[in-house]
Amino acid sequence: MFAGIVSAVGRIASASPHGDGVRLRIEAPGFGLEEVSIGDSIAIQGACHTVVAKLGDAFDVDTSRATLDVTSGLEAGRPVNLEKSLRLSDRIDGHLVSGHVDGVGTVAAFDDLGGSVRLAVDAPAELARFIARKGSIAVDGVSLTVNGIEGGRFEVNLIPHTRAATTLGALAPGARVNLEVDMLARYVERMLGESKVAK
Numbered sequence: 312m313f314a315g316i317v318s319a320v321g322r323i324a325s326a327s328p329h330g331d332g333v334r335l336r337i338e339a340p341g342f343g344l345e346e347v348s349i350g351d352s353i354a355i356q357g358a359c360h361t362v363v364a365k366l367g368d369a370f371d372v373d374t375s376r377a378t379l380d381v382t383s384g385l386e387a388g389r390p391v392n393l394e395k396s397l398r399l400s401d402r403i404d405g406h407l408v409s410g411h412v413d414g415v416g417t418v419a420a421f422d423d424l425g426g427s428v429r430l431a432v433d434a435p436a437e438l439a440r441f442i443a444r445k446g447s448i449a450v451d452g453v454s455l456t457v458n459g460i461e462g463g464r465f466e467v468n469l470i471p472h473t474r475a476a477t478t479l480g481a482l483a484p485g486a487r488v489n490l491e492v493d494m495l496a497r498y499v500e501r502m503l504g505e506s507k508v509a510k
Contacts, residue, residue: 313354315405315447315454317392317477318342321355324369326387331376335360335385340368342393352396352410356384356478357452357489359396359410383415383487384451390478392452405454406447409494414438416450418486419464428469430482434490439463441492441500449491453477 321339328334337355344365347353351362353372360372374385384391396410397403416438420431432450434442442448442465446457455467474480482488 312397313359313394313408313410313452314397314401314403315357315394315408315449315452317394317453319393320390320476320478321393323385323387323389323391326385329373332374332379333385334363334371334373336366336369336371337391337393338369339393342368343395344368344370347395354392354394354396354408354410354452356382356391357408357410357449357491358382358385358412378412381414382412382489384478384489390481392477392479394452406449407494408449408452408454408491410452411491412489413441413491415487416490418482418484418488421482421484424468426471428474428480429466430469430479431464431466432488432490434463434465436463438490438492439465441496443493443496446496447493449489451478451488452491453479 319342321337324336324338326333326335352359362370364371414435416432416434419433422429442460444457448457457465459466
């Protein structure tokens with residue numbers, strides 16, 4: 312479980328074929344790898360991964376074909392948002408994020424407002440129903456508040472800190488981003504579906 316609060320930006324140093332997917336080596340200076348053990352969970356671009364090896368300021372994870380099929384931004388050479396999993400005693404400054412990417416959206420607009428940025432993203436139709444104004448969404452693993460939604464396009468605001476501390480500051484129209492909708496919205500839909508079936 313994560314909070315969508317990125318603690319460092321790393322870089323995918325390599326992506327080597329491994330099983331049905333790839334083994335990624337992530338260079339992460341300043342991420343505090345001394346606190347990370349083999350088997351720990353780390354969110355990379357919003358997707359939960361298990362650490363399988365450590366070497367200096369780098370760590371390795373295995374990414375399955377199933378994960379690669381529903382995510383974006385896990386290619387060699389890419390900067391990536393990193394977050395360690397939550398401890399039960401941690402403050403949750405963002406929102407509860409599972410690290411299970413729901414789909415990939417496309418950046419429709421990236422408008423500089425003189426410090427902050429208006430980011431508009433086109434979400435897949437099957438995810439749009441889970442996105443609500445003033446609700447939460449994770450974009451490339453970053454917890455954000457939805458300022459508006461029309462059809463499948465939603466808007467969020469990126470403050471200067473978010474632009475500087477994550478990979479979102481380098482986005483441009485046409486870029487693909489990993490999306491995870493608020494898990495509460497999924498549970499509400501499931502409960503409402505069950506109640507309809509019961510009738």
